Amino acid sequence: MSRPAVLVFAGADPSGGAGIQADIQAIAALGAHPLSVITALTVQDNDRVHSIHPVPALLVRQQARALLNKIDISAVKIGIVGNRANAEAIAEIVKKLRLRQPDLPVVLDPVLASGHGDALAVENALQAIEPLLALASLITPNLPEAAALCGGNRRADSQAEALLQRGCRHVLIKGGHGTDAIVVNRWFTEGDSRSWTWPRLPGAFHGTGCTLASASAAMLAGGNDMVESIDVAQAYCHQTLLSSYAIAEGQRIPNRAVSFFRESI
Numbered sequence: 481m482s483r484p485a486v487l488v489f490a491g492a493d494p495s496g497g498a499g500i501q502a503d504i505q506a507i508a509a510l511g512a513h514p515l516s517v518i519t520a521l522t523v524q525d526n527d528r529v530h531s532i533h534p535v536p537a538l539l540v541r542q543q544a545r546a547l548l549n550k551i552d553i554s555a556v557k558i559g560i561v562g563n564r565a566n567a568e569a570i571a572e573i574v575k576k577l578r579l580r581q582p583d584l585p586v587v588l589d590p591v592l593a594s595g596h597g598d599a600l601a602v603e604n605a606l607q608a609i610e611p612l613l614a615l616a617s618l619i620t621p622n623l624p625e626a627a628a629l630c631g632g633n634r635r636a637d638s639q640a641e642a643l644l645q646r647g648c649r650h651v652l653i654k655g656g657h658g659t660d661a662i663v664v665n666r667w668f669t670e671g672d673s674r675s676w677t678w679p680r681l682p683g684a685f686h687g688t689g690c691t692l693a694s695a696s697a698a699m700l701a702g703g704n705d706m707v708e709s710i711d712v713a714q715a716y717c718h719q720t721l722l723s724s725y726a727i728a729e730g731q732r733i734p735n736r737a738v739s740f741f742r743e744s745i
Contacts, residue, residue: 490558660680684731
């Protein structure tokens with residue numbers, strides 16, 4: 481037996497709620513194998529990010545090179561990069577992979593700040609991720625991130641059009657940061673779109689975006705198409721929130737080990 485491998489670039493979260501720890505759990509839960517390249521060390525708990533320390537870009541390249549020399553990659557997931565140098569290193573790696581695999585899925589979670597607004601890059605976060613936008617098969621911004629990426633524009637269709645024009649092939653704008661009783665997630669691609677609705681759950685959660693993006697990458701690595709991958713990833717993510725647990729006061733931790741039975745869409 482074998483599993484498709486997902487190459488993950490993300491920061492380490494000591495609380496275990498987000499970042500590479502969340503990515504590993506979600507990817508494994510949906511049947512793929514996570515390969516973890518650390519881009520940054522963070523000082524954080526389940527609520528706040530106190531500081532971030534990017535890994536040198538050379539070390540990012542070395543971590544990835546050791547894996548790529550031996551292991552076939554079925555998808556890439558990118559979380560926080562820490563700085564522009566790391567984003568450029570990741571972009572180089574993705575471009576080399578696509579010389580062999582032109583259709584390699586790349587999921588970009590454009591994490592610009594924590595849920596409390598704490599910085600997740602030592603430079604301007606928007607400028608840091610710029611080299612990665614045109615490489616994204618799927619980008620998954622939340623409402624504040626979509627607005628920031630699109631110069632403050634708050635219309636989802638206009639945001640999606642702007643991101644598609646910058647090279648992203650599929651855009652999923654997540655509604656979790658809204659205030660309505662229903663969360664609406666909107667997917668756009670050239671000439672098509674779709675929405676999903678989910679009941680808004682009480683409380684706050686740590687690492688929801690990481691969970692959804694990584695689950696999508698795992699599904700794409702398994703050979704599923706984009707809509708099915710997004711659909712299943714959302715259902716899984718919702719289940720992790722329904723069965724979330726507390727480790728301290730504040731944000732709860734999604735239970736990524738939840739029993740999840742995939743249903744066809």
